[in-house]
Amino acid sequence: MNDEEMISEEVAPVEGNNQVFGLMHSAANLYSQCMQVEARTEQVRAWSEAKITETVAKYRSCQDFLNFTFGERDRALSKHYDLLDKAVADGDRELIIAALKGISGIVTSSPLSDFDSFVQLYNDTNQPLLDF
């Protein structure tokens, strides 16, 4: 056996070991990366579910608030509108003025400031009133 063959016989196992170590290192990196991805996916899932639940709940509360507030106002205003229509049909001036007074008493107050306050209270997580 000449020198070159002897050298290649000794070098080959060392090169083989280096390759194995390299592969193990890559596999470990891949595993770590997969674990990180799974953790992140779970984090995004949990966070998005909480956010969606919160958004839907807030929307429903706002809708209930609007339905209740404007519903009540609509009912009251409708009564005054009917009274006004009747007064206009009959030509009754006192009744017209009374109906106008009733309408202005409701319409001149804005429910939007109440709505803004409601939204502010809802967003305030320190607010004990909304802690069910």
Next chain:
Amino acid sequence: MKKFLLYLAVIVAAIILICKLDWGIMQWSILFSILLGVRAVKLALMSPGDTLDNKILNGISHLTGYQMSWWEERQLVAVEDYTTGSVKGLIYKWGVTILGVLSLVYLIFHGIGWLFSQPIFWIVVGSVAGVVLLVFLCIKLRKRAIEKAAEEAEKREIEFVSSCNNLVDEFVNAANIPMPVGAISHDNVDFCASALEEIKSTMSELQGSGADNAVALKKKLADKKLEVFYKVSLPAQSKELYEINPIQVNLIFKPINEAIASSDFNKLRLSMNENDNAYNNLFRTLDRQKALLDDNTMAPHLDELNKYKDMDTTTLGGLVTSSSKLADKARVLKRIYEAAKSEYEELANTRNLVNCLLEKQRIAAYESLYLGVELVNIIRDNAGGRGLSKADDVVEMHLNLNDVNLEYAGVDSDIKGLAFSSVSNLFDRMSSDDRFYNYAVENPKEVLGNQALEFIGQAIRDRNDAIESNNNAIEQIVNKLPEMVDAYSAGQAQLLRAIEIVRSIAKANRGFDKIYRPIYEKVFVQDDLSSVTMADVQALVGAMKEFNAISKTTL
């Protein structure tokens, strides 16, 4: 053949002429330099033709907005001119250019002294310099004159605006006509100035008149003030509605302009109210818009979000995330978001319509209240009404439509086909890298084993990248969702409130008109001021007070 003989004859004649002329190099140099100059002027004045290169350049310019400079265009023209055309044309162009350049060089080195000794040269140069200087001076003077004129115009405009504001103050304070600032402009200043003079003279005439004349003078004064109100004040208050819906404003002013043209002021006083058809249409429209808002069309999309939350994205018994399932989930979320976004856009359309109706009713109220004040002033000899104004707020959308758009990078990411590139890389490397090829042939198991591992590794990395892209997309969408839903709720609240105000003003206007009309008949039609009772005035004032409060209501 004929052409060839013709050209030959021309060349021979030219040679004979040249020999006969007995010119020296100087003269020929000057001739060819002049020809070169003519060629240069012709090139400077030519436009690039319709060649293929030019079409391509125009296309590029059109797409990118790049505009060639004058010098670049000249280069294009020069190249084009020298490359297109017939052989004889080319011989002429190249011949003139080469001889012209050589002549110019000769002239520069040998002819400069001779040229400078010629008086005609200095006359020509002096004239050209004089003309250039004159043109330059004229341009500068003209520029200075324009700047000065612009300054003067600006100064005069400021003075004009100031005098218009003074006129507005006089109308409000002296004539008791409500008028917003900026109502008087170049279009109506002459009318306003003469109207104010007429009003002032009628008012002073009224002060010095007896009881017989007083009623007629009061009517004359009321009519003139009414004309100013309809020609100046009311159009100024209608500017915002004009921006939203000019057709609507033109419809409102059509009967008004007709009445003004015919000087029928009684007709003008009755132009304020809509007929029954228009009134009923208004309430039908309002009912329809309110029903759309009450329908709560955003709710089904938000309900779908609950189902979205339950979508499973795992595989292998829940151990590992499936990138394709996650991609599906992200796609579902994107679809729900887009549907919710279209509801928000629909709300913006409703807002435009309701704002238009709100403005229109406020203008009608402004008009009615002025007429009420006018009537009270005539009956009671008052001078009120200067403080009449119109509410101006409209429904705003809290989020711009641009703010609810998202970039969906990564929602459709999946690993299909991505990992196979690593296999094709192996074969590419073997075909291009001889040393690697030899190594692969001698160690096939190792190479294939490594490649297989690399393939799996790449597939896993691609899968991880796809999952991460989808996670980012989901994060982006879920971040934006609450803002949009909140803005939708706020917009809905504003619209419900606006509809409430529109209904109230329209109803109140009808009620007010019922009280106003009989008194108007007594004063303006029957011309019988004495038949107006205290009860009439009290009813009118009472109705106006409530109507004013309703019409000035803001959102």
